[in-house]
Amino acid sequence: MRKKLASLIGGTLLCVFALSSCYTYTSVVGDGAQGNKEVTEWNHYVIYGLAPVGVSDSKEMADGAENYEVTTRQTFVNGLVSGLTFGIYTPTTTTVKK
Numbered sequence: 001m002r003k004k005l006a007s008l009i010g011g012t013l014l015c016v017f018a019l020s021s022c023y024t025y026t027s028v029v030g031d032g033a034q035g036n037k038e039v040t041e042w043n044h045y046v047i048y049g050l051a052p053v054g055v056s057d058s059k060e061m062a063d064g065a066e067n068y069e070v071t072t073r074q075t076f077v078n079g080l081v082s083g084l085t086f087g088i089y090t091p092t093t094t095t096v097k098k
Contacts, residue, residue, distance in 0.1 A: 023074055027058075030067035039063075040095045041095040043072070049090040061096040069097045 039069045041056040072094045075084075082090040 025072045027070045029058075029062070030071065032067060033069040034067050035098055037098045038095055039098075040093060042078075043092045045089075045090045045092070046088060048087040049092075058094065058095045058096055060072055061094070062098060065098045067098075071095045071097070 008076050018058075023081045041061060043052070043056055044054040045052050062068045062070075062072045072092055078093060
């Protein structure tokens with residue numbers, strides 16, 4: 001019985017780690033990034049990302065540039081923080097490359 005339970009728990013943990021992932025969303029504005037200057041900020045959400053508390057403004061981060069690239073992603077650190085808070089606080093990271 002113990003071996004079966006340990007096997008079930010091990011299989012469940014394997015599935016959780018194998019099926020979890022970080023997501024990335026990229027938007028290109030104008031002709032895209034013309035240089036390699038980057039500005040990065042965290043976005044703050046609660047309740048598994050359903051309610052935004054503080055979200056970065058990509059236009060403000062671009063500082064008037066007409067051509068830039070916006071990437072929003074959940075990094076490993078964001079996922080770790082989300083996991084440690086059991087999804088109560090779920091941050092993401094936005095990077096604007098000009």
